[in-house]
Amino acid sequence: MELRIFTEPQQGATYDTLLRVARAAEDLNYGAFFRSDHYLHMGSTDGLPGPTDAWITLAGLARETTSIRLGTLMTAGTFRLPGVLAIQVAQVDQMSGGRIDFGLGSGWYEDEHKAYGIPFPKEKFGRLEEQLAIITGLWKTPAGERFDFDGKFYQLADSPALPKPAQPKVPVLIGGHGAKRTPALAAQYADEFNIPFASLDDTEQQFKRVRAAAEHRGRDADDLVYSNALVACVGRNDAEVKRRADVIGREVDELKANGLAGSPAEVVERLGRFGSVGSQRVYLQMLDLADLDQMELIASEVMPQVS
Numbered sequence: 001m002e003l004r005i006f007t008e009p010q011q012g013a014t015y016d017t018l019l020r021v022a023r024a025a026e027d028l029n030y031g032a033f034f035r036s037d038h039y040l041h042m043g044s045t046d047g048l049p050g051p052t053d054a055w056i057t058l059a060g061l062a063r064e065t066t067s068i069r070l071g072t073l074m075t076a077g078t079f080r081l082p083g084v085l086a087i088q089v090a091q092v093d094q095m096s097g098g099r100i101d102f103g104l105g106s107g108w109y110e111d112e113h114k115a116y117g118i119p120f121p122k123e124k125f126g127r128l129e130e131q132l133a134i135i136t137g138l139w140k141t142p143a144g145e146r147f148d149f150d151g152k153f154y155q156l157a158d159s160p161a162l163p164k165p166a167q168p169k170v171p172v173l174i175g176g177h178g179a180k181r182t183p184a185l186a187a188q189y190a191d192e193f194n195i196p197f198a199s200l201d202d203t204e205q206q207f208k209r210v211r212a213a214a215e216h217r218g219r220d221a222d223d224l225v226y227s228n229a230l231v232a233c234v235g236r237n238d239a240e241v242k243r244r245a246d247v248i249g250r251e252v253d254e255l256k257a258n259g260l261a262g263s264p265a266e267v268v269e270r271l272g273r274f275g276s277v278g279s280q281r282v283y284l285q286m287l288d289l290a291d292l293d294q295m296e297l298i299a300s301e302v303m304p305q306v307s
Contacts, residue, residue, distance in 0.1 A: 001275050001306045002031040005295065006073055006229055006283035010038035010051050010112075015060060017289050018052070022061050024292050025068055028299035032069035032101065033061065034283055037076045040112035044249070055088050062096035070096060073194065073229055073283060074105030074175060077127055078113065078120060082134040082154055090139065090165040098166035103173035103194070104132060125181060127153045132189045136172065139165060175229075177202070179209060187213035192225040194283070197258065203228060204277035227281035228274055231259035234267050234298055244294060248287040260284065264301035271306050 005025040009018055022033040037054040041047025058070050070092075075085070093100040106124040107113075113120035121127060130151040141147040141161035149156040174186040175194030183206070186193045193210045195203055211221035233248065233255045235241035241262055245252045255261035260270055260282075271282060284298065 001271060001279065002281045003298065003303055003306065004032040004034060004069075004281060004283045005030050006034045006036075006285045007289060008036045008038070008285065008287060009057070009289075010036060010041050010047060011043075011045050011287065012041065012047050012049070013052065013289050014049060015052055015057060018057055019061060019064055021286070021289050021292070021295075022065055022068065022070075024295055026065050028295055029303070030068065030295075030299065031281070032071060033065075034071045034073050034101075034103075037072050037074065037079065038109060038112055039079075039118075040109065040115050042109075055092060058100070059092045059095055062092050062099070065096075065099075067099075069099045069101055071101035071173070072103045073196070074103040074173065076107035076109075077104060077131050078107030078118060078124065082131040083138065083156060083159065085131070086135040086138040087163065089135070089170065090163045093165035093167055093170055094163065096166070100165070100167070101171045101173060101192070102135075103175070104128065104135070105175065123153075129185060130154050132172070132174075132185065136189060137161075139170065173227075175227075177206065179206075183209040183213035186210050186224070187217045187219060190224060192227055192281070194227045194229060196229040197231070197285075198228065199258070200273055200277055203274060203279060207278040225280050226278045227283065228279050229283040229285055230274075231255060231261075232267075232284040232286060232294070232298065233259065233261040234264060234294055234302065236263070236297065244288065244291065247291070264297065264305075267298070267302050268305045271302070275306070 025033045039051045054072050089102050106128040110120050130153050134149050138147050138161040147159040147161040171191040173192045174190040176182045195206050207226050214221040233244045260267045
C-alpha cells in the first residue's frame, strides 16, 4: 500500500507552508503531495490568510520539488473551462518533468461559488462527463492534428490540442460515493478510483461497483488503482493522539471510527483492513500542516509496515 499526503489549504495555509509540507513529504518518501481545490474555508476556522489556487500552487511546487508526484483531490469542474484546464495541467506536468496526477470532480461547495462570483450550475455531472472527454481528448490528439467537440455544454472547433503533457498519459483520478454514474465514469476515464472518508463497508461496496463497471466496458478491473482518503491523527501514545485530535477539533473515538487514528500499530492494523477490501493507496488528510513530526512518525513507523 502506498501512502500519500493530502492537504486542505482552504482551512488556512500559505504557499510557503505548503512548500514546507511538500518538501517534507518528498524527503520522507511519501508517494505524492496532493491538495484540495477550494476557495473558501469550512467549519469554524477563519481560513486566514485566505485561499490559494490549486494549480498555481502545483506549478510552484513543480519547480521547487524534484521527485514527488503532485496532484489534486479533486480539481473542481466548476472553476475552469475544460480547454483552459487542459492547457494548465499539461503545462504544470511539463514544469514538473511529468509528475502530475489529475483528479477531477464535478464541484459541490456552493458557498465558495457565491463568495467569489463563480457560477454554480445545477447540472454538474453532465458537465463533468464532457470535461473528461475534452481534456483527455485534447491530450490524446496527435501533434499536427485537430480536435473538435460538440457537446451539450461545451463546443470546441479546430483546436490544435496543444500543449501536450510531459507524460505520455497523465493519470486521471475520479472519485466519490455515487452508486451508478460515478463508477461508470471511472470505468471509462479513470486510471485511479478514490473514495473519500468512507467506512470499510462503503469502501468495499464502491470498489465492487467500479470493478463491475469496468468489466461491463470490457476493461480489466485491475487496470485501475483503488484508493481511499482518510484523516490521519497518529501519536506515539494516547496523550499525543489526544493532543493532535484537539488541535484539529476532533474527538479521538470519532477519528478511530472514521479515519486513521491511534498509535502506529493501531493505524497499521486499520490500513490492513482497508487493504483487505481492495485499497492500494491511501491519501492521509493532514489537517495540522505545522505538525511535520506526525508525518515523520508515520513515515518511520507505519509506512515500512504497509509498503
